[in-house]
Every structure is written in structure tokens, then in C-alpha cells.
Amino acid sequence: MLAVSLGARLWLAASLGLQKDEAFYAVWARAPDAGFAWIPLAAIRASVSVLGESALAVRLPFVLAMTAAGAAAFLLARSLTGSAAAGAWTVALVLGNAWAHLAGSQAHPDAFLACFWIGALAALAPRDRSRAALYFGAALAAGAALSKYSGFLLWPAWLAVERSRGRRPEDRPRDLPLATLVWLALVAPAVAAIAGEHAHWLRVALHLSDWSDRAPAAARLVLLALFPLLHLVSTGAVVFAIAPWRAWRSGQEGRAMVWIAAVVLLLFTTVAMRGSLKGNWMLPAFWGVLPFGVAWFLAGPRRTRWLAGLAAGGVAVTALVHAMALDPSRFDRAAQQIDVLGSLDRTYPLAISAEERRHATSRRWLDRAFEWRVAAPLADSLARRAAAGGVDVPVVSDLYEVVYAVQFHGTRRTARMLRDERFRLRPEFARGPGSLPNSILYVTAPDVELPEAFFLWYRFLEREPALGIPVGGHARRSYDVWRCGRNHGDW
Numbered sequence: 001m002l003a004v005s006l007g008a009r010l011w012l013a014a015s016l017g018l019q020k021d022e023a024f025y026a027v028w029a030r031a032p033d034a035g036f037a038w039i040p041l042a043a044i045r046a047s048v049s050v051l052g053e054s055a056l057a058v059r060l061p062f063v064l065a066m067t068a069a070g071a072a073a074f075l076l077a078r079s080l081t082g083s084a085a086a087g088a089w090t091v092a093l094v095l096g097n098a099w100a101h102l103a104g105s106q107a108h109p110d111a112f113l114a115c116f117w118i119g120a121l122a123a124l125a126p127r128d129r130s131r132a133a134l135y136f137g138a139a140l141a142a143g144a145a146l147s148k149y150s151g152f153l154l155w156p157a158w159l160a161v162e163r164s165r166g167r168r169p170e171d172r173p174r175d176l177p178l179a180t181l182v183w184l185a186l187v188a189p190a191v192a193a194i195a196g197e198h199a200h201w202l203r204v205a206l207h208l209s210d211w212s213d214r215a216p217a218a219a220r221l222v223l224l225a226l227f228p229l230l231h232l233v234s235t236g237a238v239v240f241a242i243a244p245w246r247a248w249r250s251g252q253e254g255r256a257m258v259w260i261a262a263v264v265l266l267l268f269t270t271v272a273m274r275g276s277l278k279g280n281w282m283l284p285a286f287w288g289v290l291p292f293g294v295a296w297f298l299a300g301p302r303r304t305r306w307l308a309g310l311a312a313g314g315v316a317v318t319a320l321v322h323a324m325a326l327d328p329s330r331f332d333r334a335a336q337q338i339d340v341l342g343s344l345d346r347t348y349p350l351a352i353s354a355e356e357r358r359h360a361t362s363r364r365w366l367d368r369a370f371e372w373r374v375a376a377p378l379a380d381s382l383a384r385r386a387a388a389g390g391v392d393v394p395v396v397s398d399l400y401e402v403v404y405a406v407q408f409h410g411t412r413r414t415a416r417m418l419r420d421e422r423f424r425l426r427p428e429f430a431r432g433p434g435s436l437p438n439s440i441l442y443v444t445a446p447d448v449e450l451p452e453a454f455f456l457w458y459r460f461l462e463r464e465p466a467l468g469i470p471v472g473g474h475a476r477r478s479y480d481v482w483r484c485g486r487n488h489g490d491w
Contacts, residue, residue, distance in 0.1 A: 001070070001088065001091050001092055001095065001096075002067055002070050002071060002091065002095075005066075005067065005070060005095045005096075005100075005101075005104075006063065006067045008101070008105075008322060009063050009066065009067075009101060009104050009105035010063055010105075012101075012105040012322060012325060012326070013055070013056055013059040013060065013062075013063050013105045013106070014055075014056045015326060016055065016325065016326075016372035016373075017055055017372050017373060017374070017375050017376050018055050018058060018107070018372070018375050018408065019106070019368070019371035019372050019374075019375070019401075020360065020371055020374075020375070020400060020401035020404060020405070021107075021108075022055075022058060022059070022106055022107040022108075023375055023401070023404035023405055023407075023408045024400060024404040025037070025040065025041065025044060025058070025107045026044055026048070026053075026058045026107065026404075026408050027404050027407045027408055028041055028426075029041040029042070029044035029045040029048070029058075030045065032045065035190075035193045035194045035196070035197045035199070035200065035201045035202070036109075036148070036149060036194075036201045036202070036205075037109045037112075037147060037148065038146045038147075038189075038190055038193075039112050039116075039143060039146045039147045040061070040062070040107070040109045040111075040112050040147055043061035043062075043065075043112070044058050044061060044107060046061070047060050047061050053408070058107050059105065059106055059107050061112075062103070062104060062105070062106065062107050062108060062111040062112070063104055063105060063111075065104070065111040065112045065114070065115040066095070066100060066103065066104025066105075066111040066114060066115065067104070068115045068119065069094065069095075069100075069104075069111065069114035069115040069118050069119070070091045070094055070095045070100075071091075072115065072118040072119040072121075072122045073087070073090050073091050073094040073095075073118050073122075073287070073290075074087035074088065074090065074091050075087070075122040076090070076118055076121050076122040076125060076287075076288070076291060077089075077090035077091075077290070077291035077294065079122065079125055079126040079127075080125055080126075080253055080254070080257070080291045080292065081291050081292070081294070081295040083295060083298065085298060086291055086294045086295045086298055087291075089294045089297075089298065089307060089311065090290055090291050090294050092236075092311045092314075092315070093234075093236045093239055093240070093290060093294065093311055093314065094114075094118075094287070094290070096234065096236060096311055096314045096315040096318055097232040097233060097234035097236055097237075097314050097317075097318055098232065098233035098234060098317060098318050098321040099231050099232050099233065099234075099280065099283070100114070100232075101318045101321060101322065102321065102325070103280075109147050109148045110148065110280055110283075112143070112144075112147035112148070113144055113147045113148040113150065113151050113284065114283075114284075114287070115143075115147075116140050116141070116143035116144035116146075116147055116151065117141075117144045117151060117154055117284050117287060118287050119140045119143075120137045120138075120140035120141040120143075120144060120154055120155075120158075121137075121154075121158075121257075121260075121287065121288050123136050123137035123140055124137035124141075124158055124162075125253065125256070125257070125288070127253065131172070131175055134175055134176075134179050135178075135179050135182055137158075137179075138155065138179040138180070138182045138183045139182060139183075139186060141154045141155035141158065141183055142155070142182070142183045142186035142187050143186075145183075145186075145187045145190065146186070146187065146190055149202055149205065150264070150281060150284060151284075152187070153263060153264055153267060153284075154260070154284070155180070155183045156263070157259070157260045157263035157264065158260055159176065159180060160259075160263070161256045161259045161260055162176065162256075163176070164259075165252070165256065197425060200424075200425055204422050205276075206271065206274075206276040207276075207353070207355075208353040208355060208356065208422070209276040209277055209278040209281075209353070210275045210276050210353065211223070211272075211275060211276065211277045212274075212275030214350060215277075217272075217273055220272045220273070220275070220277050221269065221272060221273070223272075223277055224265075224268060224269060224272045224277060224282065225282075227277065227278070227279035227281075227282065228240075228279055228280065228281075228282040228283045228285070228286065229241055230279060231279030231280050231283065232283075232314070233317055233318075233321065234313070234314030234317055234318065235309075235310045235311075235313030235314050235317065236310050236311050236313070236314035237314075238310050239290065239293045239294060239297065239307065239310060239311075240286045240290060240293065242293050242296070243286060243289040243290045243291075243292055243293030243294075244258055244261060244286075244289045246289075246292040246293050246295070246296040247288075247289035247292035247293070249292075250292045250295070254289070254292045257288035257289045257292070258289060260285075260288055261285035261286065261288060261289055262285075264282065264284055264285040265282070265285055268281055268282055294307065324366075324369055325369055325372065327472065328366050328369035328370050328471075328472060328475075329471075329472035329475055331366060331369075332366050332475060335366060344365070345364045345365050345366055346364055347365070348362065348363060348364050348365045348367070348368070349363060355420070355421075355422060358398070358420075359398055359399055359400055359419070359420045359422075360399060360400065360401055361399060361401065361445050361477060361478075361479070370471040370472065370475060370477065371401070373469075373470075373471040373472055374401065374405065374469055374471060374477050375401070375404075375405035375408065375409060376405070376409050377469050377470070378401075378402065378405045378406075378467075378469050378477070378479075379405045379406045379408070379409035380409070381467055381469065382395050382402070382406055382441065382443065382467070382481075383406075385441060385464065385467070385481060386441045388483075388491065389439050389441065389483065389485075389491045390439070392414075392437070393437070393439050393440060393441055394414035394415060394416055394436070394437060394440055394441070395414070395415045395416070395440070395441050395443060396415070396416045396417075396418055396430065396436060396440045396441065396442050396443070396484075397415070397416075397417070397418065397442065397443040397444060398417075398418050398419040398420060398444055398448075399443065399444060399445060399479075400417060400420060400423065402415070402443045402479070403415045403416065403417045403428060407428070415428060416428055416429070416430045416436060416440075417429045417430060418430050418432075418436075418442075418451070419451065432451075432453050432457075433451070433453050433454055433456075433457035433458065433484075434453075434457060436457075438485060438486040438487070439483075439484065439485040439486070439491060440484045440485075441481065441482070441483060441484075442454075442481070442482040442483075442484050443467070443479050443480070443481050443482075444479065444480050444482075445479065445480065446466065446478050446479065446480050447480070448480065450482065454484060457486070458484040458485055458486060459485070459486060459487060459488070460483070460484065460485035460486070460487065460488045460491060461482060461483070461484055462482065462483045462491070463480065463481070463482050464481040464482065464483060465481075466478055466479065466480055466481070467479045467480075467481050
């Protein structure tokens with residue numbers, strides 16, 4: 001199962017160009033200074049330094065990390081249930097869903113979070129855990145924190161549960177405090193970086209996931225429970241859903257995993273009450289309890305058949321998502337002909353923030369699939385148009401997909417970000433036209449008006465023919481392009 005999943009995700013990683021989020025991770029990895037995703041960015045930098053700048057080189061660490069997460073899930077399930085069969089079925093459920101398949105074939109921090117979170121639980125959970133495994137687990141828990149903000153929850157949650165259970169006979173009195181010091185020492189640079197930028201990226205993440213204007217508090221609490229299961233896009237979510245109940249009924253080891261999940265739930269309940277909500281945030285709460293749900297299904301032949309059907313359904317949906325990523329135009333035609341699919345496709349604006357709607361061009365779920373075909377031809381087309389103004393004319397845009405496509409794809413042309421305050425700590429961010437060169441090529445979404453300040457700063461403003469990027473079939477991604485200069489002779 002690990003080999004099949006690895007092969008399928010490598011196929012996807014090698015077949016598609018970078019979408020916009022992957023492109024800015026790849027650019028930031030060249031000189032990591034962002035206050036989040038330290039290990040993923042460092043992994044991109046290492047991979048690219050060895051393999052060269054390509055989409056596969058950027059994604060390869062994430063492909064391997066998700067495979068490691070699957071291997072860790074087997075070890076965790078076997079140690080918690082004593083059953084290799086439970087371990088194998090847990091792997092099928094962890095990897096056989098659309099979330100794991102896409103996060104594990106793109107540059108997505110969730111792949112490293114899953115790798116380190118499940119790996120830490122696999123090291124820390126066994127009843128006969130050694131002292132060496134305790135320190136190794138602390139290091140892996142630090143890796144989870146250095147992969148994504150939610151990873152900071154794992155070690156404190158596990159430590160609180162472990163202390164409540166009393167010291168294990170194999171542990172010396174100072175082992176837990178020393179392991180905690182190991183964890184603190186490893187995460188301290190990240191904490192300092194977060195404090196140094198006043199938690200800017202953490203606040204951005206919460207703001208971009210703000211649902212306060214889309215759903216009342218009671219609805220957000222319901223969605224908090226449903227979103228992680230819906231995020232899997234898998235029939236196997238049924239096993240995830242019953243897993244906490246079965247873990248609690250299974251005894252001390254299962255209840256420990258439930259309490260760790262409860263800490264995650266408590267934090268994100270508080271966050272949801274304040275307005276922020278996202279489907280993948282709660283997934284780590286299920287990783288430790290999932291083996292107990294699997295073990296319950298394996299307890300009888302009839303339930304085992306149900307488990308097989310649910311897992312197979314998840315794999316089938318994942319295969320469909322895989323095919324959609326490779327050829328979204330075929331599914332686009334189906335969505336136009338089938339009302340239900342079209343309606344689902346158009347729910348995308350409800351899932352994104354106002355900033356995302358202003359600073360990106362995707363408006364449907366299938367638009368996100370087409371993004372894998374945009375970046376390289378977009379960068380090439382803009383390089384040709386900018387060449388008319390000279391080698392030093394920068395590309396400026398309020399669309400971060402444009403800026404990072406140009407920066408990643410080696411055009412050797414400066415790209416600057418305008419108006420998107422999310423990126424204000426980045427060197428490519430420009431506060432306004434006064435901080436830009438005398439001549440620029442400005443790129444924006446269709447029918448978006450020029451910033452008013454442009455009319456005061458630039459005397460020469462000429463709209464070029466719209467730029468259309470073919471993305472498959474008859475689909476095109478369109479952009480408005482303007483030549484802007486302080487003087488007519490600048491172009």
C-alpha cells in the first residue's frame with residue numbers, strides 16, 4: 001500500500017506544474033525567513049539544491065513525508081492494538097483519501113505535520129516504550145511544531161496526559177522534564193521568530209479562515225466537527241468518525257489518545273468561537289484514535305467487510321480526484337452539463353476569504369485544478385511582454401499567483417506585490433506606486449480597475465490586449481495587463 005500510494009503521488013507530482021501556494025513556498029525557501037513551516041521550507045531548499053529547480057524537486061520532500069506518515073501510522077496502530085492487520089488497514093485509511101493524496105503530492109505543510117505528529121505518537125504511545133523512545137518522541141513532536149502551527153499542541157497535550165497517568169517504571173524522575181527541555185530547545189528558534197514578527201503569519205492564517213461573516217457561532221461548532229471528515233473526501237471518514245468513541249471504550253491507552261484529541265478540539269473550539277475555521281486543522285485529533293476504530297471493525301467478519309468497503313470507496317474517490325488533477329477539462333465539461341456537479345463547483349467562494357477573492361483569480365474548485373497549468377506559461381508570456389520595456393522592467397501585480405510564478409520560473413525579472421497586505425513582511429511587497437520603478441508591467445484580474453494612485457504617479461498608462469493562458473481544453477485563465485511609465489519614453 002505504501003508503494004502504490006508513493007508511486008501514484010510521484011506520478012501526480014511529476015505531471016503538474018506548481019500552483020500558486022506551492023510557488024510562494026518554493027520562492028520563500030530560497031532564503032527562509034517566514035515565521036512558519038520551517039522544516040518544509042528547509043526541505044524544499046535542500047531538495048532544489050540537489051535536483052535543481054523543478055516542480056518535482058519542490059514536491060519530493062512532501063511526497064516522502066506523507067509516505068513516512070503512512071509507515072508511522074502502521075507502527076502506531078500495531079503498538080496500540082497489537083494487530084498488524086489493524087496497522088495495514090490504518091495505513092489504507094490514512095493514505096487512501098483525497099486530502100492525503102493531494103497534500104502528499106504537492107508542497108503542502110500538512111504532509112510534514114502528519115509525518116512528525118503520527119511518528120511522535122508511534123514513539124511515545126507503546127506500553128513498553130523505552131527512555132530513548134521518549135527523547136526521540138520529543139524530537140519528533142518538535143518536528144511537528146516546526147512544520148505547522150498546530151504542531152505546537154502535540155507535546156504539551158501528550159505531556160499533560162502522561163503526567164496525569166503517573167510515571168512509568170522505566171522512566172527516571174527527571175526523564176519527562178529533560179525530554180521537555182529537548183522539545184523546548186528545538187522549538188525555541190521558531191518561537192523567537194514568531195515573536196519577532198508579532199505572530200504576523202499566525203494572525204494571517206486565522207484571518208484568512210474567518211467564518212464569522214458566513215456562519216453564526218453555533219453553526220461553526222457543528223462545522224468544526226464535520227469539516228475534518230469532509231476534508232478527507234473519503235467514505236473512510238466513517239471510521240474516523242467512530243474512532244474517538246471506540247478509543248475511549250478500549251481502555252487506558254485509547255483514552256490517552258482521546259485526551260490528546262480533546263486538547264486539539266478545545267483549542268480549535270475556542271478559535272472557532274472567535275470566528276476562524278478550516279477543514280484540515282482538526283485532522284491531527286483523529287490520527288491517534290483511528291487505530292481503535294479500525295480494530296472495532298476488524299472484530300467481526302461482517303464489520304470487516306464494511307471496513308473493506310469503506311476503505312475501497314475512499315481509494316476510488318481518491319483515484320477520481322487524481323484523474324481530475326491530471327485532466328480537469330474533462331471534469332469541467334461534466335460540471336457544465338450536470339447541475340449538481342456545477343453547484344458543488346460553485347461553492348468555492350464560500351470557502352475562501354475576501355482577501356483570496358481579491359488577490360487570486362480562482363472562483364471555482366475546478367479553477368484550483370487548472371492552477372497547476374498556469375504558472376510556467378504565465379511567467380513566459382509576461383517575460384516577453386515586459387521585454388518591450390527593457391530588461392529591468394519589473395512585473396507588478398495584486399495577484400500573488402502572478403508574482404510568484406514570475407519569481408519561481410527563472411525569468412530573471414523582478415516581480416513586486418501590490419495591495420496584498422498579507423505579504424507586507426516580504427521584500428517583494430510594495431506599499432504603493434511611489435516605491436516602484438518608473439516603468440512597470442502591471443497585471444491584474446479581468447475588469448479590475450487600476451489603483452487610483454497610479455493616475456497620480458504614472459503619466460503613461462496603456463492597456464495591452466488581455467493575456468489568456470490556455471489551461472486545457474477550451475479553458476483559459478485571463479489577465480488584464482497595463483504598461484505604466486512615469487514618462488511616455490519609458491516604454
